[in-house]
Amino acid sequence: MGLYLSLIVFCFQWTLCYSGIVTDCCSVYRNQVNCPRCRLESIPQNIGKNTTSLSLTYNNIKALKNDNGLISVRGNNLKVLDISNQLSSFSCSGHRLGNFSRLEEFVMSEIDCSMPHPTMFIEMQNLTKLTARSCLLNNNGMFYSQNLFKSLRHLAYVDLSSNQIAHLNASIFEDQADSMKTLIFANNLIDNLPVQTLEIFKSLELFDLRNNFISSLSYSEYSVLETYRSVSNRIKIKLAGNPLSCDCSNLDFLTWVDTTSVIDDKDDLVCIQNNIKVVTFLETLRDFRVECASPVWLIVSISLALGFCVSGILLRFAWRHSVGLRIWCRQPVEQDTFTYDVFISYCSKDCGWIRKTFTTWLDRHGIRYSAEDKTFDTGRDIYDNIMDAIDDSYQSVCH
Structure with a gap:
């Protein structure tokens, strides 16, 4: 009999959870509601108006939009919202996020946003932290719209890892020039330092470019980093996982790596040629300079010898034909x-x-x-x- 009653109670709770009503499937602590893996297909309808944190990860929610086309949640006191990793084909493409005027932290990783609305975050005026990993943002040119983060003047943390982003439009972060502290673009397709984007920020502390396709930084690029450090002495850049080239053509860059304090993960940098750590390579940098210099001097010597030979031939020719040349001239x-x-x-x-x-x-x-x-x-x-x-x-x- 007890087993039968337990089964009925379980089925009732499961039905309530599945239909979008907060039950024992969700955990409630003060003003925080967490509903992970509750098989929810929609936002729970009985969330308290005083709820400040709502986690809906790993559910079957397909959309958060209402009749007006806005993605919204009942109540406007939310400060933290996590809708990441939906098990169904959830999409935020083409919709604005509404009724979130007090939201400070928004997590939307693993959500299809391949065609984001140009002003999808416009109503999140108090947003300070945005995490949008693996959202297919680079599948459409709308990501580069300068309106995407417009008016978000408190936004200080942005994580856009794993979005196949190949380059950055500097104007997209114009309104975050004073507020941005952390910018994460790890696991993308960037092959050079986004200098123009970096120059916009006045107080950036971390620029994460790990696991991209950067093989080296040019003199102008790492000079910008050193100059920026004089403006914001907390600036750090992460480059681990990039295919750094440790050859003679990058000698200036490697010398800079050896002396700079801007790179935060210097111990994790790896040379692509021989798969050894850059710090290990830098221990033999002096010998490497000599190795690089030897071919250079050989090239210079051969060039000078060829120059002398050509000059001698020309002089001999001029001497033999000097009369004719003088007469002609x-x-x-x-x-x-x-x-x-x-x-x-x-x-x-x-x-x-x-x-x-x-x-x-x-x-x-x-x-x-x-x-x-x-x-x-x-x-x-x-x-x-x-x-x-x-x-x-x-x-x-x-x-």
Whole structure:
């Protein structure tokens, strides 16, 4: 008989819980109501108006909207609301969250918000903490609307982990410039430091970027962190789980990691090349600098050697063709009278014939001529002598 009565009582409680009425399935402590795993399909109707904290995790609630399209809960004294991890296909997409003017903390993780209403949080003017992990926020461009967190000037803590977010629109947090303390974007697809977003905040204390795709920080990026530290000396950044590159191209970044106090989880950073901790790697940083310097000097030496060789070839070419180059580059001399009738240019093997035969013939016929052994100035550059001889002669003869 006792077993039969117990079974009836259990079935009655289960029916009340399933139909959305607070029963023994929910635990009530002062103004806090917790209804985890109660198979609720809707918000309990008999929640006290003085309830300040309501947890509805792991139920079958499909929506919180009323006839006006607002997601709301009876009573407006709630300060904490947790609707995360619904077992059914719960969706907040396309709806505003209404009747939560006093809400301070809202947890909505594992809820489909792939198409959030542009002003879904507009009525949560006192919200200070928002946790929205794995909500598919990046599946639609509406996440980047600058109105999403508009007017939430008390919002100090935002956790948007695991939402496949690849980049941040800095304007989305404009109204939290003075209030934001903690910003968590762990387990997303970010591959560089969101500098513009960081520069908005005036008192940020923690920027969590763990388990993204950041391989390094550029000089301008970590300079912003150091500059920001002078504004907010409590700033910390978490980078563990990112595929950090420990090679010569990142030597400046690794040197900064070794000296900075901005990185909060330095002991958990891992080099992707050999899967060793960065702090372990940094212990051999001096030797690594030498290894990086050796290839650099080799490249410099090879470059200099090639430069000298090319310069030598060019100089030799210029020397061999200097007369032609000078003639090509120089301005021709215009004159009506010439000092010589002919300029004789000859090679050394024809020297004997030129001096004994040809110049004798020229003298016998009264022809004035210019030649190396007769008119060239001693000590002057031979090519300058040649060009002047060409200018001073009516004709030139090459033999």
